[in-house]
Amino acid sequence: MTDTTSIMTKKRSYGGLSTGTVAPWVICTAILLVLPYVFQSNSALTIMNQMAITIVFALAYNMLLGQGGMLSFGHAVYMGMGGFMCMHVMNWVEYQNIPLPLPLLPVVGGLFGMGMATIIGSFSTRTAGTVFAMISLGIGELIAASSVIVVAFFGGEEGVSGDRTYGLPVFGYEFLTKIEVYYLTAGWLVLSALLMYLFSRTPVGRMANAVRDNPERAQFLGYSARWVRFYSFCASGFFAGVAGGLFAINFEILTEENLNLVTSGSILLITFLGGVGFFFGPIIGAIVFTLLQSVLSLQTELWQLYVGALFVLTVMYFPGGLAGVIMMHVAPYKLGKLGTLVVPYFKTVLPAAIGILGLASFCEIMFHFKHAAVGENDMSLFGIEFSTHSPLPWIVIVGVTLVCFWIAKRNSAELRETWGNANVLSSPKEGGAQ
Amino acid sequence: MTAALELEGLRKSFGKTEIIRGVDLSIGKGERHAIIGPNGAGKSTLFNLITGRFPQTSGHVRLHGHDLAGKAPFEINRMGLSRSFQITNIFPKMTVFENVRCSLLWSMGYKYSFWNMVSKSRALNEGAEEILEQINLTSRRDLPAGVLSYAEQRALEIGITIAGGADVIMLDEPTAGMSNTETDYIVGLIEKVTEGKTLIMVEHDMGVVFGLCDRISVLVYGEIVATGEPEAVRADQAVQEAYLGAALEAEH
Secondary structure, three states: OOHHHHHHHOOOOOOOOOHHHHHHHHHHHHHHHHHHHHOOOHHHHHHHHHHHHHHHHHHHHHHHHHHHOOOOOOOHHHHHHHHHHHHHHHHHHHHHOOOOOHHHHHHHHHHHHHHHHHHHHHHHOOOOHHHHHHHHHHHHHHHHHHOOOOHHHHOHHHOEEOOHHHOOOEOOEOOOOHHHHHHHHHHHHHHHHHHHHHHHOOHHHHHHHHHHHOHHHHHOOOOOHHHHHHHHHHHHHHHHHHHHHHHHHHHOEEOHHHOOHHHHHHHHHHHHHHOOOOOOHHHHHHHHHHHHHHHHHHHOOOHHHHHHHHHHHHHHHOOOHHHHHHHHOHHHHHOOOHHHHHHHHHHHHHHHHHHHHHHHHHHHHHHHHHHOOOOOOEEEEOOEEEEOOOHHHHHHHHHHHHHHHHHHHHHHHHHHHHHHHHHOOOOHHHHHOO | OOOOEEEEEEEEEEOOEEEEEEEEEEEOOOOEEEEEOOOOOOHHHHHHHHOOOOOOOEEEEEEOOEEOOOOOHHHHHHOOEEEOOOOOOOOOOOEHHHHHHHHHHOOOOOOOOOOOOHHHOHHHHHHHHHHHHHOOOHHHOOOEHHHOOHHHHHHHHHHHHHHOOOOEEEEEOOOOOOOHHHHHHHHHHHHHHOOOOEEEEEOOOHHHHHHHOOEEEEEEOOEEEEEEOHHHHHHOHHHHHHHHHHHHHHHO
């Protein structure tokens, strides 16, 4: 599924189809088909739809960031514009009786997103670095500001809404229920992810990596770095637009929120959190982020603080993201030394995890102490009820946190050593580096 | 017969400093030509002018009779000129095999295709394997290029440079910073892969130049003071004064 795995598993791989590359796709598709039988509630379906849309968007974003080395601060524009267009088309279908089946609506979003990307990419992809980032930021702000100016298209502050069920029924499905929408979204997820993966295997997709690594070298191989970036940008715009179309179908409303810099920023965060270096990185990022957003936000008001901290820690200590952390274990696995890591992990990661929970508890109790209504002294954490005005919970939390971090720190040396041993003979970085 | 590469009155100034001060040079098809000269003579600048990395201040560069003025590096490359760099210039995060395969894409006519799978093309993959074989890096094919040893990276860069099938190959100090064994290895490699092609190289190592090249030009302070066959250049009084004397003395 990634450069490294396929390379490590087969001696003479051309990055083509093999059991190693096909299996993850089959398994993931099967999981997508079965998921609604496991999580049947309406809210679970909503979360899963949201997840699928975010995955498509994050993968599209990673075509720029991970594959092409372009850092965009305004990618919500292409998803949002695609989504708005789909909302309008959905309404035209309703009022003018245009025979456009709903499942094809994301194509409209994709084409519109790609059209936008063609216009903006024509001048923004001249260079990659700071100039590209700044232009993307400016365009992002510009379009978001337009949403209250060009009311005819963006619907002003209340946005544009519609009803997906007034279209043509497709094979008897009218997409009234969440489950029908789920399968529509999941189908588009698999199709877009597959197409994006295949794109990365085409000549222009390969050259996107080359231009990312060394634009000058690419030029001396006969490729214009600018055109390579432009093609990646358009393709990314297309799939972002598809994600916008899926959003329109799912939520039946688009507002300024879908275009603004917050959305652009969070897709960067999601992609980076998942890992930009691997194709499946953004998928993990989107799943984790959506879960944090929907599940954690029900538990605590401070969830954004935790997500922010997670992001900072990922950038600082695991620049490869969650996918990078997973792929780090491929080498020990190949050497058959994965087992040696279990005990040190248990001894370091478990106390660290408890310590982190302790730290979070401290934030929670502090927040409650400062912001709860007067007289409301009781709160509950992990199912335990206590009063924030008695010293005992404070002492327990601080004590547990400190002790756990101390244990984790003490054991981390052992983990580091075991980790080093588990990678010996494997890592090419150690053998060939100058 | 038109020369493979022809320079006419080529000049380059950076601000008020004139680095290349009127270079005229004609290099025939299939010739192996070396450009030598002391540090700061402008050898690399000359290379960069020819390959469109910088625009020239005045003068002409002609590749197979076509003027290269105003052409971007990728356009010059498509006209059949390929180069390596003094500082290793490869794709460090991609595998060795991917490096070579990418360098074949344009010449095999794939252009900006997004409807072909690179893994499906036998010609492409076999071509890349063949080049790996030529540069003796088959055993390294699946490693990220950035982790190779220095000599291997230089070999890979030469592989990338010749892969596109360009008939004019320019190498900028291919043996810089190498041990004797490594130098011998790279020289052998250059000899092998540039068979029948026009080779233009900048080099510091005299042994390499005299053994490998048909003709030598000596560049001193932006001007060519001598051009000719190795023996003639070695005997040239002006050259000995300007450069070789110092270099030969240093060797003793």
